[in-house]
Amino acid sequence: MTISPRTRSRAARAFVYALLILGVVIVTLPFWYTVVTSLKPQAFVFEIPPRLWPSPATISNYVEALTKENFGLYFLNSLFVATVATGLTVVIAAMMAYAFARLEFPGKEVIFYGLLLGMMIPPVMLIIPQFIIAKNLHLLDSLTGLIVVYISMNLSVQTFLLRGFFEGIPKSLEEAALIDGASQWVIFRRIALPLVRPGLAVVAIFTFLYSWDEFPWAHVAIKETSKRTLPIGIALFQSAHLTEWGQVFAASIVAIVPVVIVFAVFQRHFIRGDVGSGMKG
């Protein structure tokens, strides 16, 4: 029997689709399980085999998680820390990246590679030295302290990322602005920055995600209950409540919401970049 090319290509396509579907299942199953569990009464959480549909369904996990303890406060703490850290990281990384991309100053490349070196040290290794420094600077047990550390943890990667974006801007655009009478700051602010918007969106999303999720440092640095962030708060759900898994998962679902919003807001910026569109036909 001979297989026609058409049949073969159809088979190949079927295989590719099967693989993709498998991938989707692997990725979404844990999330789905989280959602389902958050809607199950505690008694059904450890049911074997686990059911993938919450019946009976209840929203009591949500009600309890959101009203108990300091969930609201933790949520606001996290929101504050992540928002400020993200905003400042975007601003500082953009300025640093622009300087590395476009300005000439002595030791530029050495400093830049120094920055990259910092990127390569595993963050866990930094916790103890960080703790000592933060302690001396009175940055422990404070949200400001968290913000400072989160910015510093993100700055090198994001500067590296944005430098590439800035270098992609045609030089003649900046020269045109220079002749038009723009100062270095105006060129940065009015020409370069709007053109790297896709890059800024990426930086914002990743920094927000990091600052929103960060656990180890927050766990080490924050002792005071009222300064806790959400990841710590959710983690404490486990021991404090004999691990009400339904509530842990309900809190996690709520915790995802801001991330989804940030992503939804910023992702449309990196769809349409127009760096090159003022150039020749």
Add this chain to the structure above:
Amino acid sequence: MATITMHDVGKIYPDGTRAVGAMNLAVGDGEFLVLVGPSGCGKSTALRMIAGLEDVTEGTISIDNVVVNDVRPKDRDIAMVFQNYALYPHMTVYDNMAFGLKLRKVPKDEIRQQVNAAAEMLEITELLERKPKALSGGQRQRVAMGRAIVREPAVFLMDEPLSNLDAKLRVQMRSELTGLHQRLGTTTVYVTHDQVEAMTLGHRVAVMRPVSPERPYNLQQVAAPTELFNNPANLFVAGFIGSPSMNLVYGTLTQDDAGVVHLGFCDKTVTVDARAVDGHPGIEDYFGMQVVVGIRPSAMEDARVSTRSESETIEVESLVNELLGSETYVHFELPSPPVLTPDVEENLRDQGLDASSLGDTTKFTARISPDVDVPDFTQLRLAIDTPKIHFFDAETSDKIGYRAWDDHSADELFTQRS
């Protein structure tokens, strides 16, 4: 309104490349000066130094007699049109044009008025609200132009502004540029590698060439287009200006007892009109020596429709002919090795050819009247307009008797012009 003076200007890039050397040039008030030359000859570098986008390594550049070497671009009262247009992609056409005015704190109403006036002049009024992305190449070009004229600067600097347009649009924009310049009268320095563009646009044309250790300066000749065409300073200019380019062949001049000068090349001999002899002062010293003979295609004609004397004609065998309607190009070969001087090789390189592509014969093109019928591969008698023959020193490539411009004084050049 402004004059520009470059005095002994040189540019060495940080990596050690010398791009410009000993450049002396005076651009008159309201003049349209074109810098032309093969790519890499330093045109952009020279222009960017005038703009203030590149530091000047040597010499001085003055605008209106003020040395601007250390003046920032924005304080030079210039506007520049870039080859790639460099429109701000995130701004509308209106904002692109208004940007410079806004930065100069021009009142809003005035900005609106000026942008609208410029837009009208360039017929881009209906594009004002669009982003560059939504414009065609030709429209972008106009906007780039609009951004330059809206500020009413003292000087326009343009770096190959038409090179990205298709041929038809390029011709149209060329004539619009001329019209625009007539209207505004702004001093303009225009860079192009296209000699036709240079010849049609420039009041004067400065022919440039890459610097080399033997010849550490770029400028070959600065002259009006007709002067460049009729009196090229050397083989480089002769070969670069004119299309099809000047025919070159080795030849020897002799003078008979009657004082008539004869030119022998290959197996041909023609008498040379006294005007050609007079046009090359000191040519007597070259009698009996090998010289390079330059004959433009347009200086030849079918003998049947020419008024030149019998002694100024040659017999050739035409190869393929191109009938263009308004003229006919006759191609033929002379059994003589091609002229190969450094100048010729440089021109060839610019056309992406090398010396071996010339073979071992000399290829000629004659432009003749379309009224005579010349079949391919036939014997043909061509009359040479011998007053228009050029003779070059075979060693130096310079035109014999050309007032070599050993004097680099910009002041003198400028007084010459006015």
